[in-house]
Amino acid sequence: MRNALKPIAIVAALVMSHGTAVAQSTADDIAKYREMIADGNPSELFEMEGEELWKTPRGPMKATLEKCDLGMGPGVVKGASARMPRFFKDTGRVQDLESRLLTCMQTLQGIDPKLVIDGKFNSGERKTMAALVAYVVTHSKGDKVRVDMTNPQMKELYALGERAFYYRTGPMDFSCATCHGEDGKRIRLQDLPNLTKHEGAAAGWGSWPAYRVSNSQFWTMQHRLNDCFRQQRTAEPIYASDVTIALSVYMAAKANGGEVMTPGLKR
Amino acid sequence: MANPMRIRASAKDGVTEVRVLMSHVMETGQRKDASGALIPAHFITELTAKHNDKVVLSAQFGPSVSTNPYLAFKFKGGAKGDKVTVGWTDNKGESRADEVQIS
Known part of the structure; x- marks a missing residue:
């Protein structure tokens, strides 16, 4: 025996x-x-395109974005995205990188934000936006995530973001937390970061926007979030809407102090 | 006009390492768009790399190479300040050449 x-x-x-x-x-x-x-991160190609777009006069006002204030003063790009989302006095609200770029495009160049908000990913002004984002985030690579959570509006959005993160919806009754609220989860072979903890949020927030090798596209955070909603099988969020900014604030706050590795490289 | 490439070339111990990132759709001709129509083939067919005026690498590319191809290679010789030129031609006859100084 x-x-x-x-x-x-x-x-x-x-x-x-x-x-x-x-x-x-x-x-x-x-x-x-x-x-x-x-x-050979192909994000560089988008970054080059974005840099050119930043310096090219465009829109009805034929102006460049070189005076765009991303929170560090007009035209300062270095380190700007590491400190976003942030509260902007001139617009009186918290903005993420993309909603802030929309403001700049509107005020400096006269480009209607609707072209981006109602547009399609990878085409038209949204494509332009992606290149601009690639340019801006590259200049925060190696920086630390530093979002100011002392601002009351940031706190308000954090609370909204947290609610949205745990809000179960859609035919599968999914929330963000279903996939991103525990350690050791994965989809196919990809490890999913636990965004409720600092390490996971730093890994996730710190490496987006990113180039996706599988579809040869550069994805901004708005694009990333939009696809999370799609995978939840729920309604797509409006581009640069408060809920998308709130989710960004939630992730960035959790990631505070982590390294910025943008633009990332994903499969 | 095709988008620019990003080329990096660095010399060390008599060997120059060149890294090239090309911007190209590299469409195979096998894929279909949303309406079911074939997307016409559009890919790089030939690539030539020169050190000053001397060809150090010539390659034939095909549809199996990925979008936005990345190519890295080494050649003997090359000194700081020398010129490295990389050029490609695609099946539609478009071409692009970019130049960089060895660092």
Whole structure:
């Protein structure tokens, strides 16, 4: 009896160790893959396009965005996105990078924000927006996430963002927290960050906007959030609406102090 | 007019490493759009890299190469300040060449 049981125990042990080895090597291989392609992150192509767009006179007012104030003074791009979303006195509200760029495009260039808000991703003014975002976020790479959570409006949006994060909706009764509220969750082979904790939020918030290798597109945070809603099978949020900014505030606040790795590189 | 490439070239111990990021759709000709119509093939067919005026690499590309291709290679020789030129031609006859100084 004792002899008969022994091999089974050994087999069980082998199976278990084999299982973890596979899981580890998959995560390792993805990390290796990211490292390999990080050298030639095609975000750079979007960044180059964005830089040119930033300096090109456009719109009815034929102006450039070089006087756009992203919160660090007119025209200052360096470190700007690491401190966003933030409260802007001139508009009297909290804005994320994209809603702020909309303000600049409207006030400086006379471009109607509706062209972006009602537009489609990867085309027209939304495509322009993506390139501009790529340009701006590249200049915060290596910085630390530093959003000012002492501002009362930021606190208000954080509370709204938290509610939205846990709000279950759609035919599958999903919330953001369903996938992003626990450690060790994954979709297919991709590890999902736990956005309710600092480490996870820093990893997630810190590496978006990003270039997606699988579809050769550069995705802004608005695009990323829009797709999260789509995966929830619920109604798409309005571009640059308060709820999208609130979710950004929630993630950025959790990520505060983490490293900015934008533009990221995703599969 | 095709979008610019990003080229980096650095010399170390008599070997120059060149890294090129190209902006190209690299459409295979096999894909269909939302209405079911074939998207015409559009991809880089030839690529040439020169060190000053000497060809150090010539390559034939095809539809299996990804969108926005990345290419890295090394060649012997090359000194700081030398010129590296990379140029491509695609199946529609469009071309693009960019130049960089070795750092």
